[in-house]
Amino acid sequence: MAAHTERGLQAASRETRRRVARAGGRAPHEARGLQAASVETRKRVARAGGRSPHEERGLQAASGETRQRVSRKGGRSSAGEESSP
Numbered sequence: 001m002a003a004h005t006e007r008g009l010q011a012a013s014r015e016t017r018r019r020v021a022r023a024g025g026r027a028p029h030e031a032r033g034l035q036a037a038s039v040e041t042r043k044r045v046a047r048a049g050g051r052s053p054h055e056e057r058g059l060q061a062a063s064g065e066t067r068q069r070v071s072r073k074g075g076r077s078s079a080g081e082e083s084s085p
Contacts, residue, residue: 009017020026034042045051059067 009020012020034045037045059070062070
């Protein structure tokens with residue numbers, strides 16, 4: 001593994017350092033989640049009570065019918081094979 005002595009802006013090109021300086025030192029990835037979302041997305045999330053559609057994952061997000069089907073198959077996927085650890 002290579003030893004990196006320069007990180008962040010130290011390792012950036014001269015043009016990148018200038019661009020960041022012009023932006024007041026703020027990187028575009030500092031805003032995350034709803035801070036980085038468009039106005040329309042923030043409005044949609046607010047209308048939904050602040051919940052995002054991906055808060056539920058896997059079987060939590062599945063329909064009742066799908067949960068019953070998976071339960072009948074002993075928790076196996078529709079591919080029919082259990083994954084091995």
